[in-house]
Amino acid sequence: xxxxxxxxxxxxxxxxxxxxxxxxxxxxxxxxxxxxxxxxxxxxxxxxxxxxxxxxxxxxxxxxxxxxxxxxxxxxxxxxxxxxxxxxxxxxxxxxxxxxxxxxxxxxxxxxxxxxxxxxxxxxxxxxxxxxxxxxxxxxxxxxxxxxxxxxxxxxxxxxxxxxxxxxxxxxxxxxxxxxxxxxxxxxxxxxxxxxxxxxxxxxxxxxxxxxxxxxxxxxxxxxxxxxxxxxxxxxxxxxxxxxxxxxxxxxxxxxxxxx
Amino acid sequence: xxxxxxxxxxxxxxxxxxxxxxxxxxxxxxxxxxxxxxxxxxxxxxxxxxxxxxxxxxxxxxxxxxxxxxxxxxxxxxxxxxxxxxxxxxxxxxxxxxxxxxxxxxxxxxxxxxxxxxxxxxxxxxxxxxxxxxxxxxxxxxxxxxxxxxxxxxxxxxxxxxxxxxxxxxxxxxxxxxxxxxxxxxxxxxxxxxxxxxxxxxxxxxxxxxxxxxxxxxxxxxxxxxxxxxxxxxxxxxxxxxxxxxxxxxxxxxxxxxxxxxxxxxxxx
Numbered sequence: 001x002x003x004x005x006x007x008x009x010x011x012x013x014x015x016x017x018x019x020x021x022x023x024x025x026x027x028x029x030x031x032x033x034x035x036x037x038x039x040x041x042x043x044x045x046x047x048x049x050x051x052x053x054x055x056x057x058x059x060x061x062x063x064x065x066x067x068x069x070x071x072x073x074x075x076x077x078x079x080x081x082x083x084x085x086x087x088x089x090x091x092x093x094x095x096x097x098x099x100x101x102x103x104x105x106x107x108x109x110x111x112x113x114x115x116x117x118x119x120x121x122x123x124x125x126x127x128x129x130x131x132x133x134x135x136x137x138x139x140x141x142x143x144x145x146x147x148x149x150x151x152x153x154x155x156x157x158x159x160x161x162x163x164x165x166x167x168x169x170x171x172x173x174x175x176x177x178x179x180x181x182x183x184x185x186x187x188x189x190x191x192x193x194x195x196x197x198x199x200x201x202x203x204x205x206x207x208x209x210x211x212x213x214x215x216x217x218x219x220x221x222x223x224x225x226x227x228x229x230x231x232x233x234x235x236x237x238x239x240x241x242x243x244x245x246x247x248x249x250x251x252x253x254x255x256x257x258x259x260x
Numbered sequence: 261x262x263x264x265x266x267x268x269x270x271x272x273x274x275x276x277x278x279x280x281x282x283x284x285x286x287x288x289x290x291x292x293x294x295x296x297x298x299x300x301x302x303x304x305x306x307x308x309x310x311x312x313x314x315x316x317x318x319x320x321x322x323x324x325x326x327x328x329x330x331x332x333x334x335x336x337x338x339x340x341x342x343x344x345x346x347x348x349x350x351x352x353x354x355x356x357x358x359x360x361x362x363x364x365x366x367x368x369x370x371x372x373x374x375x376x377x378x379x380x381x382x383x384x385x386x387x388x389x390x391x392x393x394x395x396x397x398x399x400x401x402x403x404x405x406x407x408x409x410x411x412x413x414x415x416x417x418x419x420x421x422x423x424x425x426x427x428x429x430x431x432x433x434x435x436x437x438x439x440x441x442x443x444x445x446x447x448x449x450x451x452x453x454x455x456x457x458x459x460x461x462x463x464x465x466x467x468x469x470x471x472x473x474x475x476x477x478x479x480x481x482x483x484x485x486x487x488x489x490x491x492x493x494x495x496x497x498x499x500x501x502x503x504x505x506x507x508x509x510x511x512x513x514x515x516x517x518x519x520x521x522x523x524x525x526x527x528x529x
Contacts, residue, residue: 029433046450050312055305185287188294196301
């Protein structure tokens with residue numbers, strides 16, 4: 001385990017060092033990555049500027065929700081979501097063989113190779129946005145905060161399962177560049193409170209495709225509202241990860257090395 | 261080679277990516293579903309049935325029309341020009357009997373006319389199929405003219421962004437950042453008349469609102485076709501401003517282009 005963490009850190013540092021070779025471009029890229037994610041908060045600001053906003057939610061509560069979402073998304077995209085993009089590139093060139101011959105679990109090696117140095121900005125930006133929002137929210141309990149963090153970890157797990165499914169999809173259908181659009185469309189749901197969605201959508205995004213575990217559930221936990229949703233979504237995430245791993249490993253068995 | 265021949269060639273190139281286009285079309289109903297949920301929640305919590313002069317239906321129609329306009333005028337010239345300069349392939353275009361500026365525009369006509377068939381019309385039909393009750397029928401004639409003007413304005417803007425690559429070479433991230441600013445001030449994410457007055461006044465000095473916000477506002481009938489209320493509040497005023505921006509951006513493009521070409525070394529990387 002220790003050697004795996006060391007290897008991952010080493011890989012992350014190599015990716016950052018590589019990008020630092022063009023530090024001006026890297027800096028602009030970091031800023032771009034963060035700014036592009038501000039669409040949600042700007043949209044929310046405009047809503048609250050022109051109306052009372054969402055029932056039962058203040059502007060800063062929604063901002064915290066979006067900050068949490070950005071933190072979890074940023075961490076996931078930085079750490080492992082790159083396998084989706086990396087699958088595209090590697091398979092088109094027929095280079096996945098190089099991953100397979102390395103003396104480590106191919107998924108772990110694939111994750112190490114896919115570290116995304118740009119998405120560190122999303123992660124740090126998300127943390128700063130959450131911190132800014134939390135300073136404007138009275139009465140945040142420590143227990144609520146801890147439960148919220150646990151829920152966020154499951155949120156990372158949800159993104160991991162998505163990464164596995166999308167990567168497997170690309171293994172089967174080489175050159176599917178638009179999978180990121182699908183990913184962003186799913187992510188759009190998680191940017192807003194669960195209470196605004198109709199009942200069937202609430203159930204769908206809590207139990208079957210639990211995107212609410214990324215931010216809506218952690219945010220509620222931080223406000224001191226903990227309910228059964230956290231448990232349902234956590235179980236769903238575990239099932240999705242198990243299914244994702246099964247799908248990914250059974251898909252790579254069919255890898256032909258031909259490129260595309 | 262005739263202009264039609266060039267457009268035909270680029271059209272065939274676009275057809276090769278039809279599955280990519282289709283995938284994006286399939287995502288659209290889901291995006292609108294979420295957007296309708298969000299705005300319905302906002303309107304149901306509001307004492308008034310109008311926010312910033314928009315009813316729920318006109319707000320949803322605003323997002324539909326502005327996204328269709330943006331799909332139609334969408335431009336990749338900045339990324340393409342950067343790639344040609346970076347690789348040194350731009351040299352090839354200097355040998356051709358057509359200038360790159362002209363070829364780029366013809367390519368855009370081919371690519372975007374294809375997108376009308378495979379993206380714009382299917383998105384509109386899917387919207388009408390699933391969310392018809394949120395659709396507001398608007399002004400078509402002046403809207404079409406305005407969209408054609410925005411097509412030209414956006415081409416010059418993205419070409420100017422691409423030309424930065426003659427100086428900086430690697431502009432991918434800068435282009436993303438600028439595109440975000442353009443889309444925000446063009447009213448693609450939120451109608452710009454909902455922004456606070458200070459920001460709105462700043463946007464008024466930029467040409468970007470004439471890309472999507474103005475055509476969409478014309479569609480929604482925010483401008484009168486009747487001159488009796490005054491020229492400034494009539495539909496002719498924004499159309500005139502669009503023509504002025506086309507002329508201004510054209511002159512700027514020619515000036516920058518002539519300087520930029522001299523910086524190209526042809527080496528590439």
